[in-house]
Amino acid sequence: MKAGSAAVQPVGDTGASSVSPAGSRPPGQGPRRDVDERAAWRQRLTMLDVKVTPYVFVSPFFLLFLVVGMFPLGYTAWVSVHEWGLLSGQGAFSGLDNYRRVLEDRYFWNALRNTISIFLLSSVPQVLIALALAGLLDTQLRARTLWRMSVLLPFVVAPAAVALIFGNLYGDRYGLANEVIQWIGLDPIRWHVDTLASHVAIASMVNWRWTGYNALILLAAMQAVPRDVYESASLDGAGRVRQFVSITVPMIRPTVIFVIITSTIGGLQIFAEPRLFDTQGLGGADRQYQTLTMYLWELGWRVRDLGMASAVAWLLFLIIIVFALLNLLLSRRAAGSTKKITTKGVRR
Amino acid sequence: MQTVRKTQKTRRVRLATSAILALTLATTAAACGGGGDDEGTTADGKIKLTVATFNEFGYEELIEEYNAMQDDVVVEQKKAGTANEHQDNLYTKLAAGSGLSDIEAVEVDWWSALMEESDAFVDLSDPEVEGRWLDWKNEAATTPDGALIGYGTDIGPEGICYRADLFEKAGLPTDRDKVAELFTDWDSYFEAGRQFVDKVPDTAWYDSSGGTAQAMINQVEYSFEDEDNTVIAAENPEVKEVFETITANAADGLSTGLTQWSEDWTASFQDNGFATMACPGWMLGVIEGNAAGVEGWDIANVFPGGGGNWGGSYLTVPAQGEHTEESKELAKWLTAPEQQIKAFQAKGTFPSQVDALDDPALTGSTNEFFNDAPTGEILADRAEAVPFIAHKGPKFADINTAFQQAIQRVDEGQESADEAWDSFLADIGRLG
Structure with missing residues (x-):
């Protein structure tokens, strides 16, 4: 089409120029330049099309991300450097005072400890079990x-429903778990009181929900x-387990890393399960299972100080980045070292 | 159902898929409807009003009655399991400026914190309702500018609920008048408890340390905050005394060591977990629900240390609602003496309305579950015995939570009484 119209057009143009008074345009030159310009314009458009269109196509995500991702992030930072009450709204600029108050609060450090403990108890077994489960499937x-x-x-069940079911399971006095434990002849475990027991109970809810998802x-x-x-591995005499450890895991390394990173991010933000573990929602009488997100919620909605709550949100954001990077580094190194051992046998 | 079972597998699958699809659509539609114009109207064009309550208000039948009376209004109740849950929801949506029900119930413990946000609620003052409530109930809901932001529902005059069958086992009197003679002050109540747990070691004396402590705190006129709402909880000897008494009792095995409203607490009603509890009117409905099938409950016309009021609520109309006029009408109707008496008969929520108090429908009412006790008469007596209404400032609910948690830490053995008191003081400082 383009070539055809470019070839036809000069004919019409010359016809037109013969009608127009001579000298008004340099004969021959004008139409030619016109054509060149038009072609160049077309080409530029095409180039633009090639270069820009992909970005236009992916832009909805980024625009959306800007609105629902970056804006809240920035706005939270803005709130965190102000005095800001839940109901009273924006107050005076206070610099980093909210951060100082958060870092001085003993419940922040308590919540950080609980978060890391529950994260380790949930994410580590979760990824390992998911890996084994996927291997079996x-x-x-x-x-x-x-x-x-x-x-x-389990992933389809709402977290609140999970919390209700497990809440009954883990009742300190009348729960099913303790009935079984006592039936075996052991002492009942105080799931809501002892720090470690409560973390295990909460981690089990999280794992119940997420393991299958990661396995898929x-x-x-x-x-x-x-x-x-x-096939070649079994010809070499490698058993099932050996094949799994030496072939499967190294070959799916990028996916394993993805699963580890996402479960790190999720694990550090656990909220619904511990929040619904008792009726008070503060993580137990001694805040023994109050996670960072629950602490954030307490500051925002019980103490009604959104400035401090936003400061916690930003600190949590930074903590997650640090953990994600650390995990990326560790899992890369771990997966890398197994790869080296196996490459000789596996690489073709 | 039968036809579905008979049809082929593929059809069943298709049915399931379309059901899921419909469900998804319904939920997304509901989610999208949040800000839409048709929020608050039903499909057939009626105005939809929602009433958000917690625990038991006894409104189920009243709402049906109202719906039957109205041609253009449909009322729906949203019930939260605990007052805490309800409070969290209320604050969140108040801050967000949308999402509240047309009528929101508010408990007295956090009433004064909300009074500071009185602009967020519709002024409900109306010549029709003047003089409807007890003076103190009405005054607490009136702002300094004279706006009335809540209609009183119930008050919480307390008696002692007890299990007559367990009393018999322990050799204590079972007749409610004899029991009343036993519990004239807290010392005698706790002393009877020590005798009881000696005889019946598997059963505690009262349901929870927290509930009993709350009942005692409600008898202190200025407990956590003074008249000017300055926080005095740390220095107040009366608060310290309640704390020490309750933690010492727990050490003697008088308490179940459970927290009120927890799953174990609810389950303990079915398991002879305890023999008595402080019993405001609205608690009768809670006990009846939790202890369904258990026989032997009764209520004594007495409360240690005279009288006490625990809880009671208001109905408010948030200004963010779309149908505030209709909501006000509904709130006015729900809190009218005749309706409140019906709510009392259903769930024991004792009226705060003057005309209801000497109404024979109230004074003559008995409660079958509580061994046919004349609950109307007993609670009316208990209401008269209340010497004053404890002052509760804007920080009351927050400090009370910290106080309850400190007691719970001792119950659960996480801290000694002294340690728990110190961390309670630290918690107060944190609330600022």
Whole structure:
């Protein structure tokens, strides 16, 4: 089309120029330049099209992110350097005073300890179990789809419902868990009182919900591992476990890292499960299971100080970044070292 | 159902899929409807009003009655399990400026904190309701400029609820008049408790340290804050005394060591967990619900240390609502003496309305669950015995939470009584 119209047009143009008085335009020159310019313009448009269009197509995400991601982040920072009551609204500029008050509050450090403890108790077993579960689901099972669907089932249940069910399970005096424990002949565990027991109980809710989800992500990655690699490995005499450790895990490394990072981010922001673990919502009488997000909520909605709550939000943001980077580094190194051992056998 | 079972598998799957789809659509539509214009109207064009309450207000049948009376209004009740939950929701949506129900119930413990935000509520003053409530109930809801921001619902005059069957086991009198003679002051009440736990070691004397402490705090006119709302909790000897008495009692095994409203606390009603509890009128409905099937509950016309008022609520109309006029009408109707008497008969919420107090419908009412006790007469007596209404400033609810947590820490053995008191003082300082 383009070439055709460019070839046809000069004919019409010359016809027109013969009608127009000579000298008004340098004959021959004018139309030619016109065509050149037009083609150049077209080309520029095409270039622009090629270069810009992809960005236009992906821009909705970034625009949306700007509105719902960056703006709250910036606004929270703005709130955190002001005195700001929940109901009274914006007060005077106070600099870093809110941060100082948060860092001086013993409940902040208590919440940080609880958060890290619950995070470790949930994320570590979660990723390991998910990995093992995915490995099992990757085999030739009967009714595979049923099994795969069923590991995702807990994920469909709302966290609040999970908290209610587990709340009954972990009752200190009349809970099912303690009844079983006493039936075995052990002393009942005070799930809501003892710090570690409460963390284990909360971590189990989190794991119940997220393990299957992570397992499915890992399973998807595992299915992309070429089957002939396993064949050669079994010819070399590698058993199932050896194959899993030396082939499967290194081959799905990027996905493992993804799962670790996302569960780190999630693990440091646990809220619904501990919040609903008792009726007060402050993480127990001694705040023994108050996480950072619950602490943030307490400051914002019980103490009604949004300035301090925003300061906690920013501190939590920084803590998560540090942990995510640390995990990225560690898991890269760990996965890298196993890879080195196996590359000889696996690399083709 | 039967036809569904008979049809083929594929159809069932399709049915399930469409059901899920419909559910998703419904929830998204509901989520989107939040800011829309049709919020507050039903499909057939009626005005929809929501009433948010907590625990038991006894409004279920009243709302049905109101709906039957009205042609253009449909009322729906939203019930929160605990007052805390309800309070959190109220604050969040008050701060957000939207999302509140058309009528929100507010408990007296955090009433004065909300009085500071009186602009967020509709002025409900109306010549029709003048003189409807007890003076003190009405005064507490009136701002310095004379705006009335809440209609009183109930008050919480307290008696002692007890399990007659367990009393018999321990050799204590079971007749409610004889029991009343036993509990004239806190010392005699606790002394009877020590005798009781000696005889029946598996059962505690009262339901929770926190509840009993709350009842005692409610008898202190200026407990956590003085007249000018200066926080005095740390220095007040009466507060310290309550704390020491309660923690010492816990050491003697008088308390279940459970927190009120926890799952274990609810379960303990079914398991002979305790024999008595401080019992404001609205608690009768709670006990009846939690102890369903348990026989032996009764209520004695007495309260240690004279009388005490625990709780009681108001209905407010948030200014952010769309149908404030209709909401005011509904609140006016719900808090009228006739309606409050019905709520009392349903759930024991004792009227704060003057005309209800000597109404034979109230004074003559009995409660089957509590061994046919004349609850109307007993609670009316208890209301008269209340010498004053404890002052509760804007920080009362927050300090009370810290106080309750300190007691709980001792109950659970996380801290000694001295340590718990010190950390309570630190918590008060933190509230600022």
